[in-house]
Amino acid sequence: MLKQKSLIAAMAACLLALAPAACAQMPTTARSASLTEMGHKVMNHNSIQPETTLDISAEGEVMRAPDIAFITAGVQADAETAQAAMQQQATAMTGVFEALGEAGIEKKDMQTSNFSLQPRYTYVEVDEGKGRTRGEQRLDGYTASNQLTIKVRDLDRLGATMDSLVSAGGNTFSGISFALDNDDEVRAEARRLAVEKAMARAELYASAAGMKVGRIVTISEGGDYSPEPMAMMARGKEMMMDASTPISGGEVGYTARVNIQFELVK
Numbered sequence: 173m174l175k176q177k178s179l180i181a182a183m184a185a186c187l188l189a190l191a192p193a194a195c196a197q198m199p200t201t202a203r204s205a206s207l208t209e210m211g212h213k214v215m216n217h218n219s220i221q222p223e224t225t226l227d228i229s230a231e232g233e234v235m236r237a238p239d240i241a242f243i244t245a246g247v248q249a250d251a252e253t254a255q256a257a258m259q260q261q262a263t264a265m266t267g268v269f270e271a272l273g274e275a276g277i278e279k280k281d282m283q284t285s286n287f288s289l290q291p292r293y294t295y296v297e298v299d300e301g302k303g304r305t306r307g308e309q310r311l312d313g314y315t316a317s318n319q320l321t322i323k324v325r326d327l328d329r330l331g332a333t334m335d336s337l338v339s340a341g342g343n344t345f346s347g348i349s350f351a352l353d354n355d356d357e358v359r360a361e362a363r364r365l366a367v368e369k370a371m372a373r374a375e376l377y378a379s380a381a382g383m384k385v386g387r388i389v390t391i392s393e394g395g396d397y398s399p400e401p402m403a404m405m406a407r408g409k410e411m412m413m414d415a416s417t418p419i420s421g422g423e424v425g426y427t428a429r430v431n432i433q434f435e436l437v438k
Contacts, residue, residue: 224436225389228374232365232428234358238350238421241330244285245337245345246319254289257316264341265318271340272322275333281323288317319346325353327421350421362428363393374434386437394429 247268249260272282294312297305322337324330327350334345352358371385378385 223386223389224383226374226377226385226434226436227431228370228377228434229394229429229431230366230370230373232362232367232369232430233425234362234365235423235425236352236358238352238424239325239327240351240353241324241327241421242349242351243322243324243330243334243337243345244319244347245322245334245342246286246317247341248315248317248344250292250313250315252313254291254314254316257314258289261316261318264343267340268320268337268342271336272333275336276326276329277322277324277333281325283321284318285321286317286319288315290315290317317344319344330421350424352424355426358426359428362426363430366428366430367391367432370430370432374432378434378436381436383436383438386435389433389435391430391432394431 247261247264249257249264251257251260269282273279292312292315293309296308296310298308299305322333324333374385
């Protein structure tokens with residue numbers, strides 16, 4: 173009996189000796205538990221806060237005097253049969269090519285931009301008797317069209333070139349446009365102006381909000397604009413020009429657009 177009591181006392185003493193070591197592990201467990209409540213993480217106040225951003229879109233435009241022109245012109249012929257229409261436009265186009273060559277236009281600067289052969293119909297009312305009529309389409313013939321895009325490098329001869337084209341049989345004009353033969357530098361300048369405007373605008377907004385521009389977060393190009401053809405539609409042999417037809421190129425503008433996102437800081 174005595175031995176049994178001694179054994180129980182020894183085991184109790186052993187457990188008391190191990191208790192501090194077990195308790196020493198409890199703070200770590202307590203700290204871990206304090207960061208999580210009901211399965212949700214508590215906010216860490218040292219984490220990075222979302223940045224304040226400003227989106228700006230801006231354009232830069234550069235104007236320059238053009239040094240080349242593009243003419244879209246050609247021949248349109250009407251005839252009763254498709255073969256006759258094709259033959260008429262082919263004969264006229266041969267004269268146009270020759271006239272353009274004499275005007276100083278090289279073959280590499282003449283390109284067919286549209287070629288078509290279409291039937292022409294006439295709408296008529298057919299009397300069926302007893303006061304009844306019906307509409308009917310009847311073949312009236314064919315129209316053959318051949319359009320060229322012509323690059324004119326000598327703008328001083330632009331008017332004379334158009335005159336010679338008409339005199340040789342050209343009877344359709346779809347448009348004329350002016351441009352720069354090499355526009356890389358102008359486009360680059362337009363892009364620089366667009367970025368400068370965006371930067372200046374961002375500084376203005378930031379200052380008004382009591383903040384400063386920190387850095388550029390993203391930047392993208394929103395597309396650029398090139399000169400568009402000037403409409404000059406006409407058709408008919410009665411459309412003739414003087415030998416001194418005046419054509420003015422004025423200036424052409426190149427526009428670049430940028431979209432920039434800035435970070436604002438205190």
